[in-house]
Amino acid sequence: STTEQVVIKDRDKEIILSIGSNKAMVNGKITKLNCTPCIQAPGRTFVSLEFVRKTLEAKVDWNNETKTISISRQ
Numbered sequence: 001s002t003t004e005q006v007v008i009k010d011r012d013k014e015i016i017l018s019i020g021s022n023k024a025m026v027n028g029k030i031t032k033l034n035c036t037p038c039i040q041a042p043g044r045t046f047v048s049l050e051f052v053r054k055t056l057e058a059k060v061d062w063n064n065e066t067k068t069i070s071i072s073r074q
Contacts, residue, residue: 006047010056017047
């Protein structure tokens, strides 16, 4: 919370998303985002799930019954 960043590390990828910035760092390279990360009350952080999915080459599933999202890779 002090850096206002979301850091995602998975295998050989590191994604750094900064609150209020339309740019992300992926393994040290700047990438433009189509959706700017933000914080909304009551303190929830929102980032582009589509960007994360593409970057991690992952599959995203929505479970309507439990209202949960699963991200998986093979």
